[in-house]
Amino acid sequence: MIKDFSGYKILVVDDIPANVLLLKMMLEQSGFGVLTAQGAEEAFSRLEEEQVDLILMDVLMPGVDGFELAKQLKEHSDYQEIPIIFLTALNTSTDVIKGFQLGGDDFVSKPFNKEELLVRIRYQLNLLEAKRTIKRQTAELEKTIAGRDALYSVIAHDLRVPMSSMKMILNVLAIKA
Secondary structure, X not given: OOOOOOOOEEEEEOOOHHHHHHHHHHHHHOOOEEEEEOOHHHHXXXXXXXXXXXXXXXXXXXXXXXXXXXXXXXXXXXXXXXXXXXXXXXXXXXXXXXXXXXXXXXEEEOOOOHHHHHHHHHHHHHHHHHHHHHHHHHHHHHHHHHHHHHHHHHHHHHHHHHHHHHHHHHHHHHHHO
């Protein structure tokens, strides 16, 4: 479980500057790196500039709303692994279900409890780190297996050569006898 979250960056996407400022201050006080965007277009610009570990976004925004932005992010290969937490005034079960169906990883209703939001953020970052560890270990394991297979191939070849030589000698002896 991660204890130091200072190396993680969170992108806050909300069209209301006061919300962005509040979240930015709260997250920075908790040790997170924070980037901000006030809409979908700015969010994509931020994502092109820097790698983020989590996106915290509102749903109700003018133009492209948070649901559509989440859908676009999950369809983009560079961003589909980034966890998304919806932080929104919407709280009906239909909205929550839609958020999860479009790729959201969590859903927090406004007004939110600061400690609850921080726990949910840390939880998602722990999951993200576990996924990264699994990917890294899988790659290492595949590399090890490939090396083992190459070694077995060499061993099999090296064992066949003397056996073939002995077989030829026995064949020669059998013909002379």
